Amino acid sequence: MKSKYSIGFLSCCACLIIAMTxxxxxxxxxxxxxxxxxxxxxxxxMENEDSSSVTTGSKASKNDCYYLMEVNGYIVVYFSDKKTPYEYTDIHYDELPELLRQEIRNGKYIESTAELYGFLENYSS
Known part of the structure; x- marks a missing residue:
């Protein structure tokens, strides 16, 4: 009788393993x-973004400029459309100088990537 139950138990385990697999x-x-x-x-x-870049005589694309804006007390870098975030920073808005806060409140324009990284390097803690 024991062998009958053990065969049933073994077959149930095998079916369970197969089902899980x-x-x-x-x-x-x-x-x-x-x-x-x-x-x-x-x-x-990405292909659509590459094809949508506008080329001028100086070979600058529309994605070459950025805007700094304040979101929930932190500085966020946006692409030129002011809607698409480029980078979230840990720079506190309240810790910046008053003149810079006014510029950021209106959307501070940054012309190039080098200028952007220079700003981020200066104000990151």
Whole structure:
């Protein structure tokens, strides 16, 4: 009688292991497909951004300028559209000089990446 129960128990364990393997494979394949889809969408977005840059005689693109703005007491760097964040900083708005705070309140214009990183380097703690 014991061998009858042990064979049943062994077969139930085997079925459970097989079911868990199939469930894992299913979730893995679904996650892999989702990651590939996101990667493809990201590539398409980057291609669209590259094609949307405006070239002038001096070969400057519209993405070459930035705006500094205050969000929740911190300085956030935005692209030229003032909607897309470029970088979140840990620079406290209240710790800046009054003149600079007024400029940032209105959206301080930064012309180049070098100028932006110079500002961030000077005011980061």
């Amino acid at each position: 199939f469930a894992y494979q299913f979730s893995y394949q679904k996650a892999k497909a989702r990651a590939e889809k996101l990667k493809l969408e990201e590539q398409q977005t």
